[in-house]
Amino acid sequence: MIEADHLFKNFEDKKRGTVRAVDDVSFVCKPGEIYGLLGANGAGKTTTLRMLATILEPTNGTARVAGFDVIKQSEQVRRNIGFLSTATALYGRLTAYEMVQYFGRLNGMTDEAIDKRINELFTRLEMNEFRDGRCDKLSTGMKQKTSIARTLIHDPQVMIFDEPTLGLDVMAARTIVGFIRECREHGKTVIFSTHVMSEVEKLCDHIGIIHGGRLLAEGTLAELRKRYNMQDLEDIFVAIVEPHMAKEAVAS
Amino acid sequence: MNLRNVLVVYRKELTDSLRDRRTLISMVVVPILIMPLLTIGMGTFVAKMIGKAAEEISTVMILSAGDSPRSVAEIQALKGIDIVPSSPDYKTQISDKTLRAAVELPAGFDAAVDHGDQVTVHIYDYDGDIKSQFAAQKLQKLFDELRDQTVEKRLQAHNLPATLVTPFDVKTDNVAPPEKVAGATIGGFLPYFIIILCLTGATYPAIDLTAGEKERGTIETILCSPVGRTDLVLGKFLMVLTASLCTGILAIISMSASFHVAKTMLAGMGGKDNPLNFSIGVQAIVAVFLMVLPLAVLFASGLLAIALFAKSYKEAQSYIAPLMIVVIMPAVAGLMPGVEFNAKMALIPILSTSLVCKEIVSGTYHWNYIGLIFLSTCVYAAAALFVAVNLFKREDVLFRT
Numbered sequence: 001m002i003e004a005d006h007l008f009k010n011f012e013d014k015k016r017g018t019v020r021a022v023d024d025v026s027f028v029c030k031p032g033e034i035y036g037l038l039g040a041n042g043a044g045k046t047t048t049l050r051m052l053a054t055i056l057e058p059t060n061g062t063a064r065v066a067g068f069d070v071i072k073q074s075e076q077v078r079r080n081i082g083f084l085s086t087a088t089a090l091y092g093r094l095t096a097y098e099m100v101q102y103f104g105r106l107n108g109m110t111d112e113a114i115d116k117r118i119n120e121l122f123t124r125l126e127m128n129e130f131r132d133g134r135c136d137k138l139s140t141g142m143k144q145k146t147s148i149a150r151t152l153i154h155d156p157q158v159m160i161f162d163e164p165t166l167g168l169d170v171m172a173a174r175t176i177v178g179f180i181r182e183c184r185e186h187g188k189t190v191i192f193s194t195h196v197m198s199e200v201e202k203l204c205d206h207i208g209i210i211h212g213g214r215l216l217a218e219g220t221l222a223e224l225r226k227r228y229n230m231q232d233l234e235d236i237f238v239a240i241v242e243p244h245m246a247k248e249a250v251a252s
Numbered sequence: 253m254n255l256r257n258v259l260v261v262y263r264k265e266l267t268d269s270l271r272d273r274r275t276l277i278s279m280v281v282v283p284i285l286i287m288p289l290l291t292i293g294m295g296t297f298v299a300k301m302i303g304k305a306a307e308e309i310s311t312v313m314i315l316s317a318g319d320s321p322r323s324v325a326e327i328q329a330l331k332g333i334d335i336v337p338s339s340p341d342y343k344t345q346i347s348d349k350t351l352r353a354a355v356e357l358p359a360g361f362d363a364a365v366d367h368g369d370q371v372t373v374h375i376y377d378y379d380g381d382i383k384s385q386f387a388a389q390k391l392q393k394l395f396d397e398l399r400d401q402t403v404e405k406r407l408q409a410h411n412l413p414a415t416l417v418t419p420f421d422v423k424t425d426n427v428a429p430p431e432k433v434a435g436a437t438i439g440g441f442l443p444y445f446i447i448i449l450c451l452t453g454a455t456y457p458a459i460d461l462t463a464g465e466k467e468r469g470t471i472e473t474i475l476c477s478p479v480g481r482t483d484l485v486l487g488k489f490l491m492v493l494t495a496s497l498c499t500g501i502l503a504i505i506s507m508s509a510s511f512h513v514a515k516t517m518l519a520g521m522g523g524k525d526n527p528l529n530f531s532i533g534v535q536a537i538v539a540v541f542l543m544v545l546p547l548a549v550l551f552a553s554g555l556l557a558i559a560l561f562a563k564s565y566k567e568a569q570s571y572i573a574p575l576m577i578v579v580i581m582p583a584v585a586g587l588m589p590g591v592e593f594n595a596k597m598a599l600i601p602i603l604s605t606s607l608v609c610k611e612i613v614s615g616t617y618h619w620n621y622i623g624l625i626f627l628s629t630c631v632y633a634a635a636a637l638f639v640a641v642n643l644f645k646r647e648d649v650l651f652r653t
Contacts, residue, residue, distance in 0.1 A: 012648065053476045056647055075478050083476035089469035093271040094264070105260045106477040150473070 001189055002029040002052060002158060006061035009047050009213075021047040023213035024061070029191050029206065031157070034184050036204030037193040038237065044213040045193035046085070049162045052191065053083045066157050066189075079107060082151030085162030092136030096127060096146045099135055100153050107154035114153065121149045141172045148179050159183045161192035165199065177203065197233045207233075211241045212248065253486065257479045261487025269457050269491060278456045279495045283449050283503035288510040290445075295514050302382065309334045310352040310387030313342050320362035323398070327355065330394055333387065346378050352387035353377045365402055442507060443540055443609030446500050447583045447602060450548045451555075453499025454492050455572055458555035461488045463568035471650060485556070485644040489637065492552040500544055504537055539617075540609045546626060547605050549633035551579075557640040563652055586610060598624045601632045 009022040022044045029035035039045045050056040052063055054074035063070045066080035090099050097118060104114035122128050125145045130138060135146060151159065161180060165173040180203060183190050194200060200207055200221075207224060209217045217224065217240045221233065228236045269275045312333045314324055328335055336351065345351035356374040358364070364371045373395055377388035403417060465471040474484065555572065562568035579602055585591060586606025593611075598604045604625040611618060643649050 050472075055472060055475045056651070075480060078476060078478040081476065083472075085472065087469050088473040088476070090473070091264075091268055091470055092468065093268050098264075098267070102260070102264050103477055105264075106257065106474075106479045108256075108478065 001031060001067065002027075002035070002063065002065050002191055004028075004048070004052065004061075004063040007048065007051055007058050007063060008060035009044075009051060009056065010059045021213050022051070022058075025210070025213070025215045026061075027206075027208055027215060027218060029189055031189045032184060032187045033205045034180065034190040034192065034203050035206045035208065036200040037191065037208050037210055038195065038197070038200050038233075039193070039210035040195055040241070043210045045210060046162050047213075048210070049083075049085075049160050049191065049193055053081055053160050054078055055083075079154065080156050081158045081160055082154075082156040083160045083162070084147055084151045084164050086164065086166040086168075087162070088147060090135040090138075090143055090146055090150070093134060095132045095134055096138065096142070096149070097122075097131045099146055100149045103150050104153045109154065117153055117155075118149070121152055125149055140168065141175065144168070144172050144175055148176075156188070158189045159191070161190070163193055163195070165194065165196065197237065201233050209237060209240050211244055214244075216240050216244065253482050254480065257483035258486045258490065261479065261484055262490040265457075265461060265488055265491035266494065269460065269495065272460065275456050275460065275495065279453050279499050280502060282452065283499045284506045286449075287445070287503060287506040288513070291507065291510040292514050305383045305386055308332075308383055308386070310383070310390065311336050311350070312387055312391065313338050313345075313351055313354040314357070315342065315354060316357040316361070317359040319360055320357050322362045323357055323365075326394065326398070327391070330390060333390060342376065346376055346384065349378070349381065349384075352384045353391060355391050365398075368406065441587065442504075442613055443544070443606055444583050444587055445507065446503055446540065446544055446609075447547060447606060448580060449503040450496045450500040450544060451551050451576070451579050454496035454548070454551045454555050457495040458492045458552065459559045459562075459565055459568040459572070461491060462556060462560040463562040463565050466562075466650075467564045475650070481645050482641055485641050489552055489556055489640065492556055493548060496548040496552050497545070500548060501541070504541065508537070533615075536612050536615070539612045539622075543605055543609055543612070543622070543626060543629075546629040546633045547602065550601060550629060550636050553633065553636035553640045557636065557643050560640065560643050561649055561652070582606065593618065593621055595624065599628050601629055605629060 004025055004027050007022050007025045008020070011019045011021055013019050025044070025048055027035065037045050037048065047056065051058050051070060052065055054070050054077050057071060065077045068076040068080065070077050091102070094102065100118050100121070101111075101114050104117065105111075109117070118131075122131055125148060127142070127145050127149060130142050133142070135143065138146065159180070161176075164176045164180070168176065177199065180190060180192060184205075192203075204221065206218070206220060208215050217227075219227065224233075224236050225231060228239050230236050230239065269279075310333045312327070313336050314327055315338050316324055327333075339345070342351060342354040346354060354376040356376070358371045358373070361371060361373070363369075375388050375391050375395075378384040404414065407414060407416060465474070475481070555575075558571050558575065559568040562571055582600060582603035583606045586603050587610070591607060593607060597607065598621050604621075608618070608622055608625050612622075
């Protein structure tokens, strides 16, 4: 369960002064559900997800992830989440096994439990042939699998994906999409951000459209189609975002 | 803080760093190789150069009016010099190093010596050029002897005792044990090198573990693990400290070994005033190590804090390069002869450690200063560590764009 409760995040910028990256964002994401955060670059997706993952602290408002407060109980939050983005790289000089083992240890697991879990995960993800290969020598697909194993080592209830398919080729992206679906089937709470409409259409139970740090529209795909009387998600997205872009152009 | 987590992070960083060639070079290869290179290499080079200069037949020019054949003959008879024909541009020739020295006899020098008139002999040399000075020394010696002989002859002629001109002798006796003399000269270099190597050994891992993580994108991966940021930065700090101390210890071992080799080599060449004829006791080495320990903590945390602020490896390097000079300056100041302790100086980090270690190596233990310096360096180290830990908690530092 993820409950974002009036999240705000400001950044100080030398040229532009205070920038409001996230502006009063609230939503709820339930277990067994995929929540898609759809927005253009710079819309505030990454900042929102980083606040949920406790990497950044909200300027105002808060969120509860797996029942824990992201500000006051950040450690418990991190124990219950798996966070994956294209920015979460692997340690190149560790082997795939060591990489996953390290995160098991950071999660306070015993070496015995880690080994058992890794054997299970590596078999399921078909990673056994490169388990002792150094991460910087692995192919993109192998790296993706290692990252997935890394997020799953402690079997978290909540999965946070920040543009997980960005820059990946078709096959690697498919692995990730399949993995996200699998998470839902296992009853996990899943949130993921993207700017790819087709991924949202294929995967998401709930969609939040974010622009300029604000959550402009929310609902299931069917609800959004009905509300805006359009079939194509891209058309709906443009219909929602465009009036705001026009306003910004006037303001600046 | 959770010690288990700190150790998990430390263990991983250690494995990670030991697989990195660049860290291994700065941590292991450099301290092992640089010491023999400096001591044995430089030592043999200098000894050879000096030996060569001393053996050289010096070209010397005699400037004389031609009325002092006796003295000219004595100069000509001097060993190790080669007389060249006189020419008026002797000063230029000396400057150009084609001529080593020139000696100018005043007109009627021989006669003046015989009659007891006061005259001056000029020797021209090029200060700072060892070959020119060797030539001048030979001439100086000749005239000193000539003067002494003249004095003796005159005294004898008047039937006066030799003690008339030397009523008493002045002699300086050294009471410092030989290891202290050596300690003050060569031993002074030991702490200096250890301090510098502790810094260079820590530099690469400090950058790799902070700015390097930002550059490679692993910082976000590690920040979403349950481990707290304090544990994370302390684990990293321990790794950088390990690298720093490892470099320092290897430098000490390598230096002791190369001193030993150099000593044996020079002993084989003979000579009583072997400058390496001293030994640094195990006690002194342990004491130096203990004094350097808080300094290594200061370096590790300071470098970590600076490198953490940088966005990339290159940016971190450009911040740290000038820092090297800041560290080397006081360490060099500690090497200067005549720099003495006072309480104020004991509060200057690096300089104080450099000074006190120099004293320790030469066998002197100023316990009150040792205590003061150890404490003050600990305070600086704790402050730097505090800054590093707090920087690691700041979003604007971790995600600086």
